Amino acid sequence: MKLHLNGRELTVDEALAEKRLIEYLREELDLTGAKNACDIGACGACTILIDDEPLKICLKRVKDVAGHRLLTIEGLAEPDGTLHPLQQAFVDAGAIQCGFCTPGMVLTAHAFLRKNPTPTREQIRTAIGHNLCRCTGYQQIIDAIAAAAVAYRDRETANGLVSPPS
Amino acid sequence: MPPAFPANWRNDAHAKVTGRTKYTDDLKFPRLLHAVPVYADEVHARLRAVETAAAAAAPGVVRVLTARDVPGANRVGQIIADFRIFADDKIRYHGDVVAVVVAETRDQAIHAGRLVRVDTVPLAAVLDPEVALRDEVLVHEERGTNLINTHRVRRGDPEAGFREAAFVIEHDFRTPFIEHAYLEPEVAVAVPRPDGVFEIHGSMQHPFSTRRFVAACLGCPLPQVEVVGTPMGGGFGGKDDTAAIVCARTALAARLLGRPVKTMYQRGWSIRESYKRHPYRVHYRMGVSAAGLITAVECRIVADGGAYCSVTPWVTWRSTVQCCGPYVVPHVHCDTLGVYTNNVVTGAMRGFGSPQMNFVVEQMVEIAAARAGLSGIEFRRRNMVRQGSVTITGQRLDNHTVSMGEVLEAVLKEIDYERKLSRCSHGHSDAAEFYGIGLAMSYRGVSLGAEGVDLCAAILNVQADGTVVLDLGVHENGQGAESAMVILCAGELGLEPDQVRCQRASTSTIPDSGTTVASRGTIMGGGAVVLAARELKRKLAAAVAETLRCAPAEVRFGDGRLHGAAGASLSFLEAVQAVWRQRERPHACAVFRAPSVSWDEETGQGDAYFTWVYGCQAVELAVHKQTGKVRLLGAVAAHDVGRAINPGMVAGQFYGGMVMGLGYALHEEVKLKDGRITNTNLNTYRLPRATDVPEMTALIIENPDPASPSGAKSIGEPTNEIMAPAVANALFHATGRRHFSLPMRPAPPWPEPASTEGAP
Ligand code: FES
Ligand code: FES
Numbered sequence: 055m056k057l058h059l060n061g062r063e064l065t066v067d068e069a070l071a072e073k074r075l076i077e078y079l080r081e082e083l084d085l086t087g088a089k090n091a092c093d094i095g096a097c098g099a100c101t102i103l104i105d106d107e108p109l110k111i112c113l114k115r116v117k118d119v120a121g122h123r124l125l126t127i128e129g130l131a132e133p134d135g136t137l138h139p140l141q142q143a144f145v146d147a148g149a150i151q152c153g154f155c156t157p158g159m160v161l162t163a164h165a166f167l168r169k170n171p172t173p174t175r176e177q178i179r180t181a182i183g184h185n186l187c188r189c190t191g192y193q194q195i196i197d198a199i200a201a202a203a204v205a206y207r208d209r210e211t212a213n214g215l216v217s218p219p220s
Numbered sequence: 221m222p223p224a225f226p227a228n229w230r231n232d233a234h235a236k237v238t239g240r241t242k243y244t245d246d247l248k249f250p251r252l253l254h255a256v257p258v259y260a261d262e263v264h265a266r267l268r269a270v271e272t273a274a275a276a277a278a279p280g281v282v283r284v285l286t287a288r289d290v291p292g293a294n295r296v297g298q299i300i301a302d303f304r305i306f307a308d309d310k311i312r313y314h315g316d317v318v319a320v321v322v323a324e325t326r327d328q329a330i331h332a333g334r335l336v337r338v339d340t341v342p343l344a345a346v347l348d349p350e351v352a353l354r355d356e357v358l359v360h361e362e363r364g365t366n367l368i369n370t371h372r373v374r375r376g377d378p379e380a381g382f383r384e385a386a387f388v389i390e391h392d393f394r395t396p397f398i399e400h401a402y403l404e405p406e407v408a409v410a411v412p413r414p415d416g417v418f419e420i421h422g423s424m425q426h427p428f429s430t431r432r433f434v435a436a437c438l439g440c441p442l443p444q445v446e447v448v449g450t451p452m453g454g455g456f457g458g459k460d461d462t463a464a465i466v467c468a469r470t471a472l473a474a475r476l477l478g479r480p481v482k483t484m485y486q487r488g489w490s491i492r493e494s495y496k497r498h499p500y501r502v503h504y505r506m507g508v509s510a511a512g513l514i515t516a517v518e519c520r521i522v523a524d525g526g527a528y529c530s531v532t533p534w535v536t537w538r539s540t541v542q543c544c545g546p547y548v549v550p551h552v553h554c555d556t557l558g559v560y561t562n563n564v565v566t567g568a569m570r571g572f573g574s575p576q577m578n579f580v581v582e583q584m585v586e587i588a589a590a591r592a593g594l595s596g597i598e599f600r601r602r603n604m605v606r607q608g609s610v611t612i613t614g615q616r617l618d619n620h621t622v623s624m625g626e627v628l629e630a631v632l633k634e635i636d637y638e639r640k641l642s643r644c645s646h647g648h649s650d651a652a653e654f655y656g657i658g659l660a661m662s663y664r665g666v667s668l669g670a671e672g673v674d675l676c677a678a679i680l681n682v683q684a685d686g687t688v689v690l691d692l693g694v695h696e697n698g699q700g701a702e703s704a705m706v707i708l709c710a711g712e713l714g715l716e717p718d719q720v721r722c723q724r725a726s727t728s729t730i731p732d733s734g735t736t737v738a739s740r741g742t743i744m745g746g747g748a749v750v751l752a753a754r755e756l757k758r759k760l761a762a763a764v765a766e767t768l769r770c771a772p773a774e775v776r777f778g779d780g781r782l783h784g785a786a787g788a789s790l791s792f793l794e795a796v797q798a799v800w801r802q803r804e805r806p807h808a809c810a811v812f813r814a815p816s817v818s819w820d821e822e823t824g825q826g827d828a829y830f831t832w833v834y835g836c837q838a839v840e841l842a843v844h845k846q847t848g849k850v851r852l853l854g855a856v857a858a859h860d861v862g863r864a865i866n867p868g869m870v871a872g873q874f875y876g877g878m879v880m881g882l883g884y885a886l887h888e889e890v891k892l893k894d895g896r897i898t899n900t901n902l903n904t905y906r907l908p909r910a911t912d913v914p915e916m917t918a919l920i921i922e923n924p925d926p927a928s929p930s931g932a933k934s935i936g937e938p939t940n941e942i943m944a945p946a947v948a949n950a951l952f953h954a955t956g957r958r959h960f961s962l963p964m965r966p967a968p969p970w971p972e973p974a975s976t977e978g979a980p
Pocket of ligand 2: 152154186187188190454
């Protein structure tokens with residue numbers, strides 16, 4: 055089984071096909087950015103991107119994503135640690151409190167901005183409407199997404215978001 | 221102080237936004253075992269036996285623990301030691317844990333948990349606090365009563381006050397159980413160390429009370445338990461007792477098995493077992509003079525404490541002290557009762573007894589205003605506390621700036637309140653929606669007040685290269701406490717952000733500074749940091765004053781240097797080295813003690829809190845005439861925070877608190893059926909979503925507090941305590957209907973437009 059994960063190709067042991075995807079990422083690969091907060095697809099804390107679309111993975115198995123392109127929060131910044139403009143916007147806007155919703159929020163927003171780099175605040179609200187945050191009241195998250203949108207209007211940046219396979 | 225930090229600076233933002241922050245469940249330990257709780261489907265029952273043999277024999281199971289395995293105390297509590305680590309004599313609520321299964325994998329433990337059987341004798345359950353007060357069914361037989369505690373206020377002569385009144389209004393209010401819904405459920409890891417210490421990593425907001433619970437359960441001395449601060453995914457007051465008990469069970473397993481053990485809660489277990497915000501029933505009478513002044517208040521407050529005491533006496537104390545809101549009332553008779561029932565346990569939640577009372581008071585004043593022929597604003601202006609006012613507990617407000625009027629006027633102006641008020645529909649509109657605007661305000665005693673011993677420590681340890689390690693008594697709950705402390709520390713010392721680092725907190729390195737609740741983090745922690753920094757500065761200044769050709773008191777700190785007489789200066793590092801050369805340590809430890817407070821339980825009189833904060837919030841909304849659906853159009857809040865250390869984070873507290881308040885107003889409610897919670901996950905417990913909430917404006921008001929070394933007061937809770945009544949008042953102005961219980965779900969048929977408020 056093959057996965058494209060954060061720009062790299064990965065061969066996965068068939069024995070892991072039935073494993074829950076979130077456990078595979080968190081336990082086997084130590085990619086713990088995706089959080090488990092409800093287990094039933096109700097909160098968005100486990101969101102990653104599959105073929106550029108946000109997906110809540112708490113109900114998914116490894117086999118469900120075989121052959122697909124996955125992006126987790128760990129794959130968004132540059133390899134040297136430089137933050138992606140969207141991540142930097144979250145930091146600058148004060149959009150982070152406890153941070154538990156942050157990976158899912160950032161990835162959901164990333165997928166959204168790639169499709170709509172000139173959103174209204176209402177459209178941003180709808181885009182993150184299924185990602186719960188108990189800390190921030192969403193306002194600074196929306197500020198961050200709105201501020202980052204400009205970076206997505208430049209195609210280079212938008213496409214360079216996922217590091218190319220090395 | 222030079223703003224050396226970018227706006228919204230946080231020491232943990234980079235790690236969080238890249239997903240690298242390690243919360244408890246993200247940590248890896250070799251040979252880790254997994255523990256899961258087991259519940260019995262009972263609400264009130266005598267527990268005869270817990271049969272564990274089948275579970276113990278299941279694949280992967282290493283051990284099944286019950287009350288019998290506890291070597292120390294099985295009953296713990298911050299006030300009354302009645303909270304069972306494992307159910308022993310009885311099951312008192314549906315979330316009581318009868319056993320813990322420990323297995324090689326979590327799935328094995330979960331599976332085996334289903335094989336645990338309990339032998340019980342069901343008892344009649346008491347689920348209504350008023351019924352519980354009859355003591356026909358006792359939750360704790362040995363106490364002889366279901367009454368947990370009482371509080372009272374006796375001021376003036378209420379009978380005379382009501383006689384003076386031109387009219388009296390009287391209403392009953394109810395509020396529901398509320399779930400904190402921190403996004404990260406409870407989780408704990410206990411590691412037995414070779415030195416005999418049990419190291420606890422966990423999602424909890426009170427490391428010291430956790431250590432007490434764990435040590436009591438294990439029957440070991442306190443230093444044998446080390447609770448290590450671990451990033452947590454939200455708390456909101458909810459990660460105290462229950463979270464500490466999860467740590468205690470985990471530590472017990474680690475001790476008995478000699479291996480690291482993790483207990484990671486599913487959401488369903490978390491909602492089932494963890495304590496909630498208290499539901500209140502309040503009967504409230506208010507007398508008002510012809511001049512529109514409140515002459516008397518009489519109220520009875522009944523709080524459902526659930527099966528165990530937790531902090532019910534403290535929560536209800538705050539409700540009692542603040543039972544008349546920010547108003548001067550000469551005659552008051554208030555009785556508050558905390559009551560045991562077989563419902564889910566209730567305890568601390570953001571607001572701590574104030575959201576319930578503000579929902580009551582801030583509607584009562586508007587009802588009274590209408591009856592007196594005044595606007596709600598004018599009525600508030602006539603009755604609210606001002607500089608030098610005396611509160612209902614006899615405290616004169618003269619040691620800080622009483623900014624009630626200032627925050628009220630700020631909100632009125634920002635949202636253009638009075639003009640918009642005249643446009644409200646009052647149940648009559650030609651459009652598809654009714655329009656309404658409403659507001660509420662409060663004052664809030666800061667920190668613990670007469671609830672407890674209030675002090676906080678900080679340690680500054682300057683390293684050989686001139687950088688500073690800061691050890692803190694306050695806990696990072698996700699709110700940014702550490703960042704605020706680093707900003708304060710660096711500001712005092714004239715250093716850059718990266719020259720101060722917070723030490724990972726541990727109960728073994730810092731004096732017990734109490735819990736990071738009661739919005740006390742910034743005022744208490746900040747007080748300690750500023751005092752420690754000043755002590756360090758005295759040491760440094762004394763060592764270099766001669767070189768800088770000035771008196772020690774004249775040494776100034778800035779730009780990473782110490783400055784003396786004209787042009788003379790040394791780098792911070794040089795000053796540190798000068799201290800070393802004098803065989804002194806560049807080290808400072810300071811304790812900030814809250815100024816003293818006083819309280820008389822008999823009369824309910826005293827200086828309840830050493831300072832107060834003032835806040836006002838307004839909200840605009842539309843209500844669909846056919847469906848009753850509420851659309852929030854905007855909200856404005858003004859809070860006097862003393863001084864904003866990190867303004868972006870302060871604004872974040874505003875928004876987060878306001879939205880949690882909107883949830884309280886319109887959506888949230890833990891539903892119980894026969895003592896069993898029916899909405900145990902986030903699909904049925906309805907939290908506000910981004911699409912539910914309006915654009916908000918945060919007005920930060922700053923009147924530095926003389927009692928606070930940093931000038932800062934607090935903000936976490938004030939923001940969460942007045943949105944529900946603001947919505948209630950806006951709904952009334954929109955539809956003409958009052959809502960006396962939460963959550964509010966307006967629906968047609970609407971009252972006749974002509975109906976006037978205050979009419980019986
Ligand atoms: S954990 Fe997957 S949506 Fe909540
Ligand atoms: S920052 Fe805590 S849940 Fe969003």
